[in-house]
Amino acid sequence: MLRFALLAILIPLIARMFWRAVDHFIEGLAGNNAQPGHPASRPQAPPQGVQMVRDPVCGTFVQPERAVTLLDGRARVFFCSDACRDKYRARPERVEGRTA
Numbered sequence: 001m002l003r004f005a006l007l008a009i010l011i012p013l014i015a016r017m018f019w020r021a022v023d024h025f026i027e028g029l030a031g032n033n034a035q036p037g038h039p040a041s042r043p044q045a046p047p048q049g050v051q052m053v054r055d056p057v058c059g060t061f062v063q064p065e066r067a068v069t070l071l072d073g074r075a076r077v078f079f080c081s082d083a084c085r086d087k088y089r090a091r092p093e094r095v096e097g098r099t100a
């Protein structure tokens with residue numbers, strides 16, 4: 001009977017540890033990408049409470065810590081991808097005084 005009691009304690013503990021590990025694993029997978037199946041995902045509207053910056057090339061809002069950055073003179077510009085950064089850098093003239 002002692003063995004049964006031990007199992008009754010151990011099984012929920014192990015199950016909890018297992019699911020916590022699974023949660024961490026899924027979080028790690030989703031961490032680098034925007035959640036693809038998010039029901040309220042609107043790319044043009046930044047979520048409240050999170051400091052977002054706007055990609056001047058395509059207009060996407062990105063998180064500064066995940067964005068691709070470029071130093072344009074004194075200003076740091078944020079981009080969603082290397083492609084947008086290259087496009088911005090390749091422009092023949094930079095538009096001055098435009099605050100989008």
Ligand SMILES: [Zn+2]
Nearest residue numbers: 055058080084
């Ligand atoms: Zn972009």
